Amino acid sequence: MYEWKLNEIVDSGICAKCGTCTIVCPNGILTFEDKPKLIEECLRKGHGMCYDVCPRVSSGKYQIKIREKFKEEYYYGKGDIEGQDGGVVTTFLKYLLENGKIDGAIVVGDECWKPVSLVVQNAEDLLKTAKSKYAVSTLDALRKAGEMGLEKVAVVGLPCQINGLRKLQYFPYLAKHDGELGKNGKPVKLPKIEYLIGLFCTEKFDYDNMKEVLAKHGIDIEKVEKFDIKKGKLLVYINGEKKEIDLKEFEICSGCKMCRDFDAEMADVSVGCVGSPDGYSTVIIRTEKGEEIKNAVELKEGVDLGAIEKLKQMKLKRFKKEIERRKENNEKVSFYWTADYGGIGKRADGTYFIRIRAKPAGWYTVEEIKEILSIAEKYNAKIKLTNRGAYELHGISGFDAEDIVLELMEKGLITGSEGPLVRATLACPGAGNCSSGLINTLELCKIIEDNFKERPAPYKFKIAISGCPNKCVRPQIHDIGIAGVKFPVVNEEKCNGCGRCAEVCKVEAIDIRGETSYTNYNVCIGCGKCIKACPNEARDVKEEGFMVYVGGKTGREVVEGISMRLMSVDEIINFIDKVLVVYDKYAKKPQRERLAAVMKRIGQGKFLEEVEELMKK
Numbered sequence: 001m002y003e004w005k006l007n008e009i010v011d012s013g014i015c016a017k018c019g020t021c022t023i024v025c026p027n028g029i030l031t032f033e034d035k036p037k038l039i040e041e042c043l044r045k046g047h048g049m050c051y052d053v054c055p056r057v058s059s060g061k062y063q064i065k066i067r068e069k070f071k072e073e074y075y076y077g078k079g080d081i082e083g084q085d086g087g088v089v090t091t092f093l094k095y096l097l098e099n100g101k102i103d104g105a106i107v108v109g110d111e112c113w114k115p116v117s118l119v120v121q122n123a124e125d126l127l128k129t130a131k132s133k134y135a136v137s138t139l140d141a142l143r144k145a146g147e148m149g150l151e152k153v154a155v156v157g158l159p160c161q162i163n164g165l166r167k168l169q170y171f172p173y174l175a176k177h178d179g180e181l182g183k184n185g186k187p188v189k190l191p192k193i194e195y196l197i198g199l200f201c202t203e204k205f206d207y208d209n210m211k212e213v214l215a216k217h218g219i220d221i222e223k224v225e226k227f228d229i230k231k232g233k234l235l236v237y238i239n240g241e242k243k244e245i246d247l248k249e250f251e252i253c254s255g256c257k258m259c260r261d262f263d264a265e266m267a268d269v270s271v272g273c274v275g276s277p278d279g280y281s282t283v284i285i286r287t288e289k290g291e292e293i294k295n296a297v298e299l300k301e302g303v304d305l306g307a308i309e310k311l312k313q314m315k316l317k318r319f320k321k322e323i324e325r326r327k328e329n330n331e332k333v334s335f336y337w338t339a340d341y342g343g344i345g346k347r348a349d350g351t352y353f354i355r356i357r358a359k360p361a362g363w364y365t366v367e368e369i370k371e372i373l374s375i376a377e378k379y380n381a382k383i384k385l386t387n388r389g390a391y392e393l394h395g396i397s398g399f400d401a402e403d404i405v406l407e408l409m410e411k412g413l414i415t416g417s418e419g420p421l422v423r424a425t426l427a428c429p430g431a432g433n434c435s436s437g438l439i440n441t442l443e444l445c446k447i448i449e450d451n452f453k454e455r456p457a458p459y460k461f462k463i464a465i466s467g468c469p470n471k472c473v474r475p476q477i478h479d480i481g482i483a484g485v486k487f488p489v490v491n492e493e494k495c496n497g498c499g500r501c502a503e504v505c506k507v508e509a510i511d512i513r514g515e516t517s518y519t520n521y522n523v524c525i526g527c528g529k530c531i532k533a534c535p536n537e538a539r540d541v542k543e544e545g546f547m548v549y550v551g552g553k554t555g556r557e558v559v560e561g562i563s564m565r566l567m568s569v570d571e572i573i574n575f576i577d578k579v580l581v582v583y584d585k586y587a588k589k590p591q592r593e594r595l596a597a598v599m600k601r602i603g604q605g606k607f608l609e610e611v612e613e614l615m616k617k
Contacts, residue, residue, distance in 0.1 A: 002038040002042065004038040004046035005047050005050075005051045006021060006046050006050055006054060006057075009056050013254035013255065013258075014254075015036065015254075016160035016258070016259065017034075017035055017160075017204075018160040018161040019032050019139045019140070020053050020161065020164030021036050021050035021054055022050075022138065023139050024050060024168065024180070024190075025048075025049070025050055025180075026184075028182075029041075029042060030050060032140070036050075044180075049175070049179055049180035053164055053167045053171065054164065054167075055160055055167065056255065057334060058167075058174070058336050058338075059167075059336050059337055059339045059340055060166070060167045061163075061266065061337075061340040062341055063174060063420070063421075063456070064170050064174075066421065067170065067173070068286075069287070071286060072284060073286075074305060075299035075303065076275070076281060076283060076299070076302065076303050077281060077298055081126070088283060089271050089281075090127065093107070093154060093197075094296070095292075096154055096292075097122065097123065097126075098123065101154075102152045102154045102194055102195065103145075103150040103152050103153060104145055104148075104150045105119075105126070105155070106120075106139065106141045106142050106153055106154070107120055108156070117137060117138050117142075119141045119145045121150075137158070139161060139164075142191070143188065143190065146188070146190040152191060153191045153193060153194065153195075155196055155197065156197045157197070157198065157199065157264075158198070158199055158204065158264070159199075159261035159264040159265070159267075160255075165196055166196065168193070172589070172590040173590045173591060176592065177592065178589070194289070195269075196266070197267060197268065197270075198265075198269070198270040199270070200262060200263050200264070200270065200271070200272025200274055200311075201259075201262065202256075202262060202311060202314070202315060203247075203259075204252065204253050205253065213245065213249050214236065214245075219243065225239075232246065232247050232248075233245065233246060257319065258319060258322055260319040260337065262308075262314075263284060267284075267286060267290070268285075268287045269293050270283070274307050275303045275305065276304070283299055323399070327399060335352070335399075337402065338398060340402075341401075341402070341405045342414075342416030342417075342418065342454060343356065343415035343417060344415065344418075349395075351398075352396045352397070352401045353384075353393060353395075353396065354393045354401065355386070355390055355391075355415060355416065355417055356372065356391045356392070356414070357390060357415065357417040358389040358424035358426075360427070361425070361427035361429075362388075362389025363442060368412075371411040372391050372408075375404060375407055379393070379397075379400050381393040381395055382394040382395045387426075388424050388426045388462075420456065420457055420459050420460060420591050421454050421460070421461065422453065422454065422457055422463065423461065423463070425449055425452075426462070426463070426464040426473050426478075427441040427444070427473065428441055428467050428473050429467065431484075434467055434468075436470055436527070437468055438486045438544070439465075441484075444482070444572075445465055451573055452580075457583065458583060458584060458587035458589075458598075459591055459593060459594050461479045461583075462479050462480075463481070464480075464481050465482045466481070466482065468483065468485075469484075469526055470527065475561075476561050477553060477554045477559070478549065478552050478553075478561065479550070479551065479579075480550055481552055481561055482547070482548050482572060483547045483548075484545075485525070485526030485527075485546065485565075486526055486528035486543075487526045487542045487543045488524070488528070488541065489519075489541070489542035490519065490540075492516055492538075495517055495536065495539075496536060497514055497516055498536065499517070500533055500534060500535055501530035504530060508523065509523035509524040509525075517539075526543075526547070528541075545567040547565060548575065549562065550564070550595075550599075551604065551607075553596045562599075575611065575615060578614040578615050579611055582607060582610050582611050583595050583598055586602050586607070
């Protein structure tokens with residue numbers, strides 16, 4: 001056996017047998033024979049794309065869901081093509097093909113019910129695949145479609161396959177680098193996956209085991225007309241008759257015991273018979289792409305959500321039982337599901353940390369601190385306070401991570417602010433708390449958090465608010481930095497030239513000439529100290545607002561942002577939004593290219609001109 005990083009998943013029985021790893025290998029040295037297997041020595045020992053896309057290493061669900069803006073709409077319907085139950089999947093694929101939405105569909109056909117991955121390019125061939133198979137299948141046809149030159153495809157798959165393919169779609173955001181290159185210097189050639197259609201699934205079986213169990217009941221698998229699963233039974237239709245076999249007689253894929261996804265949560269649209277009348281299919285629409293099924297199938301409301309929830313809970317119960325068994329026996333557990341939530345990361349020692357998104361401007365109530373302390377004590381966690389005012393719980397067991405997140409959520413504490421998204425807004429105490437503060441940093445912070453909290457971005461995106469030009473929180477080296485400013489003007493009738501204003505000015509922008517003070521606006525930074533200090537109320541506010549910085553960063557390289565003046569909170573919100581839009585448009589290397597680098601590459605002037613044009617619309 002060759003050394004391969006995914007052996008830790010495959011050999012431990014965690015592997016979902018989705019086949020995603022086999023299609024992304026740029027050197028074609030992975031095969032799938034009941035399970036994925038390395039057939040030649042890998043120069044990387046499997047430390048590459050195969051490992052990164054595996055849904056049992058990490059689900060990637062949180063980062064993917066915030067990018068796809070997932071929802072859940074439940075319907076049931078019936079297609080105009082005969083298929084499994086309502087024929088909805090086949091009808092939808094036919095619509096996509098005939099309307100040029102895709103060049104082909106990746107589906108599962110069969111040879112005597114043994115699943116075979118196929119590329120289908122016309123409605124006639126679709127009909128040959130319109131029945132459910134319950135044995136392990138692969139995704140070989142996706143790679144074949146790329147070799148055929150197909151550019152856009154839809155893929156029909158089980159929950160584990162859908163999860164793996166979603167990770168492939170968002171690979172640079174999750175893996176933090178581009179796809180792996182083969183020995184020829186090129187990545188594997190795959191078509192663009194336009195639609196992911198998920199199938200409800202409780203478990204899948206080994207094909208040879210299915211044949212054996214059926215034979216025991218006197219059934220020749222080659223003569224079976226249709227399979228279905230209902231109420232813990234495998235329904236076998238043969239010669240017009242229906243036979244029922246208890247599912248307990250079949251040996252399910254070991255990795256299915258580690259699965260907690262019944263209804264393909266990561267699909268654009270999910271389809272299954274549970275929850276709908278006989279002869280119909282339940283349809284769950286989750287994305288904008290999924291909405292297109294409404295153009296192909298007439299959908300009705302009234303799905304039995306209780307029936308779906310029952311099977312979801314059944315699968316979750318089996319998952320938890322398997323986790324407990326592995327824990328007791330000290331067997332491998334990958335904790336892939338921790339990536340379902342924001343703010344969870346793995347530490348160098350193998351334990352986990354959970355980052356609680358900082359409260360606006362870093363202000364916490366006594367009750368919130370007590371809740372954090374209580375949970376930390378309950379799970380024996382260490383506490384760290386980050387430089388953005390967030391609390392992190394460290395040294396957490398993977399077995400406890402999800403429970404902790406859910407407990408924090410119950411207390412109104414959100415986990416997150418980690419990864420390629422808008423991080424928690426950093427702010428100084430501001431007006432009312434600091435004697436130098438000119439603006440209410442807490443209120444502005446709340447508004448920014450309400451508008452941009454956890455918003456996806458090509459890379460981490462940091463915002464800082466300083467209550468005055470002292471810039472204690474370093475706004476000039478953030479992606480977006482904001483500082484309150486207040487510029488003075490002399491009231492000559494009240495000014496007597498006492499010189500107090502000049503004494504307090506830190507930048508020496510004030511001169512006293514006779515009985516009047518004068519301000520050099522080329523030097524004045526708008527701190528407002530002279531306005532507060534004047535004993536004669538002879539310095540009024542000429543102009544107040546915000547100095548805003550864009551494109552700053554620190555770290556390996558320190559870049560100071562470009563400064564500009566904005567007058568209102570509404571302008572700031574509009575500006576941040578449009579900066580993110582233009583950043584998304586031009587960023588080429590997710591998780592590797594900060595805003596400063598994008599602005600430098602395309603030209604700072606061009607970038608800001610486009611932002612300004614969008615702000616006017």
